[in-house]
Amino acid sequence: MIDIATRVWNHKWKIDPIVRSLIDTDFYKLLMCQSVFRNRPDTRVTFSLINRSAHVPLARLIDEGELREQLDHIRTLSLARGESTWLRGNTFYGQRQMFRPDFMEWFEALTLPPYHLERRGDQYELAFEGAWPEVMLWEIPALAVLMELRSRAVLRDLGRFELQVLYAQAMSRVWGKVQRLRDLPDLRLADFGTRRRHSFLWQDWCVQALREGLGDSFTGTSNCLIAKNRDLEAIGTNAHELPMVYSALAEGDAALARAPYDVLADWQEEHSGNLRIILPDTYGTAGFLERAPDWLAGWTGIRVDSGDPAEGAETAIRWWQSRGEDPREKLVIFSDGLDVDKIEQLHQQFSGRVRVSFGWGTLLTNDFRGLVEGDRLAPFSLVCKAVAADGKPTVKLSDNPRKAMGPEAEVERYKRVFGVGAQEEMEVVV
Amino acid sequence: MIDIATRVWNHKWKIDPIVRSLIDTDFYKLLMCQSVFRNRPDTRVTFSLINRSAHVPLARLIDEGELREQLDHIRTLSLARGESTWLRGNTFYGQRQMFRPDFMEWFEALTLPPYHLERRGDQYELAFEGAWPEVMLWEIPALAVLMELRSRAVLRDLGRFELQVLYAQAMSRVWGKVQRLRDLPDLRLADFGTRRRHSFLWQDWCVQALREGLGDSFTGTSNCLIAKNRDLEAIGTNAHELPMVYSALAEGDAALARAPYDVLADWQEEHSGNLRIILPDTYGTAGFLERAPDWLAGWTGIRVDSGDPAEGAETAIRWWQSRGEDPREKLVIFSDGLDVDKIEQLHQQFSGRVRVSFGWGTLLTNDFRGLVEGDRLAPFSLVCKAVAADGKPTVKLSDNPRKAMGPEAEVERYKRVFGVGAQEEMEVVV
DSSP: OOOHHHHHHHHHOSOOOSOOOTTSSBHHHHHHHHHHHHHOTTOEEEEEEEESOTTSOHHHHSOHHHHHHHHHHHHTOOOOHHHHHHHHHSOBTTBSOOSOHHHHHHHHTOOOOOEEEEEETTEEEEEEEEEHHHHGGGHHHHHHHHHHHHHHHHHTTSOHHHHHHHHHHHHHHHHHHHHHHHTSTTOOEEEOOSTTOSOHHHHHHHHHHHHHHHGGGEEEESBHHHHHHTTOOBOOOOOTHHHHHHHHHOOHHHHHHHHHHHHHHHHHHHOOGGGOEEOTTTTOHHHHHHTOOHHHHTSSEEEEOSSOHHHHHHHHHHHHHHTTOOGGGSEEEEOSSOOHHHHHHHHHHHBTTBEEEEEEOHHHHOOOTTSSGGGTTOOOOEEEEEEEETTEEOOBOOSSGGGOBSOHHHHHHHHHHHTOOOOOOOOOOO | OOOHHHHHHHHHOSOOOSOOOTTSSBHHHHHHHHHHHHHOTTOEEEEEEEESOTTSOHHHHSOHHHHHHHHHHHHTOOOOHHHHHHHHHSOBTTBSOOSOHHHHHHHHTOOOOOEEEEEETTEEEEEEEEEHHHHGGGHHHHHHHHHHHHHHHHHTTSOHHHHHHHHHHHHHHHHHHHHHHTTSTTOOEEEOOSTTOSOHHHHHHHHHHHHHHHGGGEEEESBHHHHHHTTOOBOOOOOTHHHHHHHHHOOHHHHHHHHHHHHHHHHHHHOOGGGOEEOOOTTOHHHHHHTOOHHHHTSSEEEEOSSOHHHHHHHHHHHHHHTTOOGGGSEEEEOSSOOHHHHHHHHHHHBTTBEEEEEEOHHHHOOOTTSSGGGTTOOOOEEEEEEEETTEEOOBOOSSGGGOBSOHHHHHHHHHHTTOOOOOOOOOOO
């Protein structure tokens, strides 16, 4: 029996919107947004899309008109009443009223600012300019739209049966991974896969798989909309954009050297407990920790997001020990390019020595490797970064020079200021 | 949007019928039925269910009331107009009007005879008695009903998500097998999986997978309903019940020794070409071929359905050579307990030496091994066999003594008459 009403309804849609809610974004964006709204509301920033995987010709795969339609749709979104109620009333990290009334009022009135889109060869230039708290909220939806439009472009060539088999294989793969993870005692793992997901529905399915398969070992999702819809914990703390923008705004080398700590001083005023997580790699983990003020050693943990993750964690352990802290009480969150093998290794190496947690991203929500001919559904490395603040370029060094960004002269200056020497290059898969 | 009408409609069903058509059966049953209808219409037979896998406690798993409802439903079925038109008008094995008008008139008026069902410990005794052409049509639906009720009993314990993952894994597995089979040049393979299928819908899906994946290498399905619905070739020739019943009816040892050849003499009058396939193993392949009349060597091919399949095929090749036939023009159909490994081996060993074809059954349409806890969905060996004809017991020796059946004294007599000595036991998985 065909439901004619449903079919006719579907035909009426001009587009099938990818992002349908302003909270279909990572939780840490909202935390950071509130922090920026409080501390640097007038800073003007530019965010820009960067496709690190030049072999994926986004502009050939994705129609510019379709991309504009999706981005335009996002600009029509505003916070729904139920979403606002959830943000105001829900408990995050055990705390009520995480989001302050003045921020919520601002957020309720927000629509996202305009975008600048231009085709350059086989790639798109996509940029967002304006007040930091507004522009920063473009990052996740912009990435999700591009990732999903790319998926759709590839899937368009497949027949109905091929699609069924494709998703059956992808589900089997995710479930196989989940089964392996069940064997890890005291695992703690969250979904960090919003930005480079295959699609919204697929991320939502992966989250269900984690919940069904891992039970309490699954700690939640970074995606606010999915957390709300599925009654899960929203997970996340802070990201590179804070030190990058603070650093760009710093006047002179002394202020620059202080900037990454200024960020965390502001954060410490606002957050306690599990939200006090250091992200040390923006300008090199080793130097950052060496020069860190003692109050930072008292923070709950660290997030390891580039370089060799085991080395990063060992560095943190030595640092805590040197500051008289007990690493076994500290949290280490691994979040860079994880897949099951690496999760197993890191779990094995660090369980019992620190409290270990995993933020599993792209290879959770977009592992379609090898499932279509020419591997045209394999995930790739797309980012959307703050590239300028109040007219000054931002710089990121990272613990992996392939993730570095910024004008060459500035990169050299930052390396000097932060004492970063030779770094080991590591392949960036996702 | 929930389609309320569909949900209410579904609620109205008393049962969800497993067999919904009299042609949801194997094609060879209809061919044999026509032959029996012509040659032995008045023979009284008993067919009986035999669960060779005693570890599967069917009567504990399947509610007797539900089983009766399914069997009663089958007794309400009669040939639908479109089904009759298809049987009368379709081309089978390149021939029109395969089914003669007198047979079709009889079939159109047919409903299946009563059944006898009794629980004995953890198993069911299920038997059918009456005129051979009627009773024989119970075999496939009775097996399919028991197999699917067992699947449903296990699936009842699974949640919605678990079901989704289960079928995703099963689909991935079938598709993985199909991908491997694509590498076999000049493969010819048909679905023989009706009787021990996981479910009707699953068999239908597996057939689609073969069609999508194998193209012309997929020669068709034994299931008439699926062949009709999906516009595929219906595949099959004849089975053990013909020699078993003919042999039971034979008076004295000389007539018994002749009976298996009498069957094929009747068959030869009715069928030509690819329907002239010898099934030689009922009372031992080697002896059957040794004593076979020369006209049988002129038949198109042989079906290898028990014992070591490679050995069976080598025996046939030697036999053809000894009778002055060119094996390269002969068809060897493998149909016993096949899975991809065995198909690959046999394809490798016999391609070019004979025309090779595969009838892939249970491990195509019911490979759920290892997919639920306790392996409670693994296929098992259930058969429904002619056990008596006109009051006399039937006997099967097979090329694998574990597949033998009949009263001990009769088995010994048959072994003597057919000169069957020591046989190699082989595990019967399905």
